[in-house]
Amino acid sequence: MSIPTGNRPNRQPRVTILDVAAKAGVHVSTASRALNPKAEHRISGKMVRKIELIAEQLGYSPNPLATSLRTQRTGTVGLVVPNLSDPLFAPIIAAAQERVAEDDFVTFVASSDYKPEKLLSIIEIMSRRHVAGLMVASFDIKDPAADLCLKLGIPTVAVLRDPRHAELSSVTMDDEKGVRALVEHVLDLGHRRIAYITAPLAASTAHNRLAGFMAGTKLAKAAHCQFDVIEADAYHVEEGERIMKRLIADGMRWTAFLCFNDLLAVGALVALKAAGIACPDEISVTGVNDLPFMGLLSPPLTSLHNAGRKIGSQGAELLLDLIENGHAPTRHVLFSSHVVVRGSTGPAPSRPVQDRDRSAKAARRQPAVRARPRPP
Amino acid sequence: MSIPTGNRPNRQPRVTILDVAAKAGVHVSTASRALNPKAEHRISGKMVRKIELIAEQLGYSPNPLATSLRTQRTGTVGLVVPNLSDPLFAPIIAAAQERVAEDDFVTFVASSDYKPEKLLSIIEIMSRRHVAGLMVASFDIKDPAADLCLKLGIPTVAVLRDPRHAELSSVTMDDEKGVRALVEHVLDLGHRRIAYITAPLAASTAHNRLAGFMAGTKLAKAAHCQFDVIEADAYHVEEGERIMKRLIADGMRWTAFLCFNDLLAVGALVALKAAGIACPDEISVTGVNDLPFMGLLSPPLTSLHNAGRKIGSQGAELLLDLIENGHAPTRHVLFSSHVVVRGSTGPAPSRPVQDRDRSAKAARRQPAVRARPRPP
DNA sequence: CTTTTGTGCGCAAAGGATTGCCCTTGACTC
DNA sequence: GAGTCAAGGGCAATCCTTTGCGCACAAAAG
Numbered sequence: 143m144s145i146p147t148g149n150r151p152n153r154q155p156r157v158t159i160l161d162v163a164a165k166a167g168v169h170v171s172t173a174s175r176a177l178n179p180k181a182e183h184r185i186s187g188k189m190v191r192k193i194e195l196i197a198e199q200l201g202y203s204p205n206p207l208a209t210s211l212r213t214q215r216t217g218t219v220g221l222v223v224p225n226l227s228d229p230l231f232a233p234i235i236a237a238a239q240e241r242v243a244e245d246d247f248v249t250f251v252a253s254s255d256y257k258p259e260k261l262l263s264i265i266e267i268m269s270r271r272h273v274a275g276l277m278v279a280s281f282d283i284k285d286p287a288a289d290l291c292l293k294l295g296i297p298t299v300a301v302l303r304d305p306r307h308a309e310l311s312s313v314t315m316d317d318e319k320g321v322r323a324l325v326e327h328v329l330d331l332g333h334r335r336i337a338y339i340t341a342p343l344a345a346s347t348a349h350n351r352l353a354g355f356m357a358g359t360k361l362a363k364a365a366h367c368q369f370d371v372i373e374a375d376a377y378h379v380e381e382g383e384r385i386m387k388r389l390i391a392d393g394m395r396w397t398a399f400l401c402f403n404d405l406l407a408v409g410a411l412v413a414l415k416a417a418g419i420a421c422p423d424e425i426s427v428t429g430v431n432d433l434p435f436m437g438l439l440s441p442p443l444t445s446l447h448n449a450g451r452k453i454g455s456q457g458a459e460l461l462l463d464l465i466e467n468g469h470a471p472t473r474h475v476l477f478s479s480h481v482v483v484r485g486s487t488g489p490a491p492s493r494p495v496q497d498r499d500r501s502a503k504a505a506r507r508q509p510a511v512r513a514r515p516r517p518p
Numbered sequence: 519m520s521i522p523t524g525n526r527p528n529r530q531p532r533v534t535i536l537d538v539a540a541k542a543g544v545h546v547s548t549a550s551r552a553l554n555p556k557a558e559h560r561i562s563g564k565m566v567r568k569i570e571l572i573a574e575q576l577g578y579s580p581n582p583l584a585t586s587l588r589t590q591r592t593g594t595v596g597l598v599v600p601n602l603s604d605p606l607f608a609p610i611i612a613a614a615q616e617r618v619a620e621d622d623f624v625t626f627v628a629s630s631d632y633k634p635e636k637l638l639s640i641i642e643i644m645s646r647r648h649v650a651g652l653m654v655a656s657f658d659i660k661d662p663a664a665d666l667c668l669k670l671g672i673p674t675v676a677v678l679r680d681p682r683h684a685e686l687s688s689v690t691m692d693d694e695k696g697v698r699a700l701v702e703h704v705l706d707l708g709h710r711r712i713a714y715i716t717a718p719l720a721a722s723t724a725h726n727r728l729a730g731f732m733a734g735t736k737l738a739k740a741a742h743c744q745f746d747v748i749e750a751d752a753y754h755v756e757e758g759e760r761i762m763k764r765l766i767a768d769g770m771r772w773t774a775f776l777c778f779n780d781l782l783a784v785g786a787l788v789a790l791k792a793a794g795i796a797c798p799d800e801i802s803v804t805g806v807n808d809l810p811f812m813g814l815l816s817p818p819l820t821s822l823h824n825a826g827r828k829i830g831s832q833g834a835e836l837l838l839d840l841i842e843n844g845h846a847p848t849r850h851v852l853f854s855s856h857v858v859v860r861g862s863t864g865p866a867p868s869r870p871v872q873d874r875d876r877s878a879k880a881a882r883r884q885p886a887v888r889a890r891p892r893p894p
Numbered sequence: 895c896t897t898t899t900g901t902g903c904g905c906a907a908a909g910g911a912t913t914g915c916c917c918t919t920g921a922c923t924c
Numbered sequence: 925g926a927g928t929c930a931a932g933g934g935c936a937a938t939c940c941t942t943t944g945c946g947c948a949c950a951a952a953a954g
Binding site for chain 1: 939940941942943
């Protein structure tokens with residue numbers, strides 16, 4: 143039920159510590175202590191050397207399963223992301239994996255597929271397997287999964303998304319400040335009709351970026367600014383494309399689009415190109431994360447640079463710390479992100495797209511969420 | 519030494535099978551058998567239901583460590599790639615992980631960093647941990663690491679790169695045919711001076727793609743074709759950029775560049791753009807793998823589509839098969855790849871770049887490898 | 895010379911499950 | 925009524941290490 147079947151193949155019989163002890167003519171406990179640096183009961187120096195030599199000769203290496211069973215330590219950590227192939231998460235995994243490997247931990251990796259119940263089951267599975275710690279990149283705000291980690295007593299670090307749990311350390315980007323800077327950027331370019339495409343607000347990232355957008359709207363000095371928020375249901379290119387297509391059909395009222403992430407932005411670009419709307423001449427678009435290749439698109443995407451590798455390694459660092467000192471104080475590491483200005487943002491056009499002949503037909507349905515315009 | 523330290527935190531005491539047995543008033547062996555579907559000694563139906571109920575009530579779940587120690591089965595598989603964040607490998611990992619998770623395996627993931635000795639150490643570590651099987655994407659041809667897997671008796675499947683070991687199953691792309699098709703493509707476009715940038719030939723992919731290129735050269739009907747091979751030292755964008763810069767400085771003699779992979783091709787595009795050389799008007803460029811976003815670059819990259827996810831899931835499939843039936847016959851699955859024609863390839867220009875005034879200065883150093891031109 | 899103090903190592907009990915073998919019963923056959 | 929048989933469970937070994945405790949012996953202290 144828990145451990146799948148599978149015939150063990152013809153492994154050669156492993157050499158155990160009994161073999162070493164036998165050959166050395168000592169008791170296993172002596173061998174164990176000799177091979178264990180932190181042996182409290184000390185063994186004489188020459189005996190240690192003798193046993194080490196014999197262990198070497200015999201090619202002995204301790205069976206981690208037995209060790210783990212005895213010590214309740216497995217030397218494993220779990221890494222969980224919502225999507226393994228997303229270019230945003232892969233570097234986080236990679237960097238974390240490298241860092242923990244330095245301390246001789248091996249990593250279980252799993253993908254929650256953006257499904258809360260799957261995350262719960264992953265955590266349970268990993269807990270059963272006695273992971274020493276967990277680094278999770280897919281917590282929602284007040285996620286029950288976070289409670290579960292704490293209840294199970296697993297040292298846990300949240301990365302990228304902060305469940306905002308009082309007892310859970312986190313490593314995140316300063317999304318709020320970042321998106322605010324993006325708003326500032328397009329305001330500086332003269333844009334006054336600005337839309338923000340948010341992701342589902344369960345994630346703290348979505349929350350913070352929206353907050354950043356709202357904060358940015360307060361910066362607007364001009365009298366007739368229009369700010370709107372549109373909610374996406376997913377995180378991928380196709381969703382961005384779908385949304386932008388709909389907006390174009392509905393009559394485009396904005397000159398600048400800030401997107402929750404690069405994937406949505408790329409989708410928006412695709413839709414704009416298909417509709418023959420020029421970016422940035424008619425509409426400016428921005429993303430978040432600055433994924434690889436974003437600078438090479440046409441137009442190159444203005445984005446917020448988020449350093450995935452730094453998040454991963456810092457998350458691992460915190461986690462190792464937590465594993466070592468059972469009750470380290472909760473910490474929240476915040477990396478600042480900076481706007482990378484590229485070709486997808488430009489000066490605001492004199493007239494928005496909807497005034498052009500081409501798109502006059504569509505009825506103007508309201509977007510999903512409508513932010514209140516903020517007078518200066 | 520093998521298992522890192524780390525204080526186990528305040529986990530609540532786990533409920534063991536003894537607790538279940540005690541509460542049921544039976545022996546642990548009875549409880550074990552009742553909870554184990556494949557129990558040979560059968561337990562009466564009502565007893566099974568009783569014990570299952572009690573186990574449920576107590577929240578019992580077997581300790582995989584103890585089970586593994588006893589049965590020598592761990593329910594884990596190892597996934598090894600050369601680089602976790604490479605957009606080529608991440609989907610392979612993701613798909614494989616999904617597939618084996620269906621069969622209740624959890625996955626150790628590690629990155630060999632393109633270092634043979636690191637691969638060896640990863641395999642040893644995973645072997646010690648009793649992985650049920652290994653899926654490796656970073657074997658070189660005749661890799662000692664492949665021998666090690668066999669020697670250790672670990673069911674192993676090679677993906678993407680085939681070590682060409684008689685006893686090792688593999689799942690790969692038909693690189694040879696693919697690259698030949700690319701050559702065909704640029705020949706059709708009228709190109710007669712064609713360079714191929716190969717990767718280090720230790721990898722079977724490099725080998726096969728070069729073979730595909732060489733095979734392609736035989737297709738050339740025109741009298742004065744020039745084919746050259748240039749060897750890259752790495753796989754990333756920067757290397758492609760470096761190489762192309764050097765070639766430009768040396769005086770560009772080619773009108774079409776086939777690159778070992780997309781990353782090198784993207785680097786080449788970057789260098790060309792920096793030098794003010796137009797692609798595809800002056801030079802055509804192709805890649806391999808068709809990574810995400812390649813169709814959105816400027817120019818969009820003509821590439822060979824390789825389905826990473828299919829490789830990953832098929833590799834997992836083979837591996838699970840191998841784990842189940844200790845001695846399944848060796849299999850080699852070959853996925854065909856197809857050319858995706860995009861904007862980075864176009865009709866051959868009338869004159870190659872070097873005849874233009876701008877680049878006449880540089881001495882013409884020979885490229886790293888010079889293939890013998892093939893007369894038609 | 896006896897009594898303390900270590901030092902160096904052995905003994906055996908965990909840790910939590912699986913499994914070969916044996917024992918007890920009740921049913922069934924002759 | 926004695927003998928056969930199979931079903932249902934119990935016993936204890938086993939997987940491999942780690943570790944609390946105890947023992948012996950030698951050196952140091954009285």
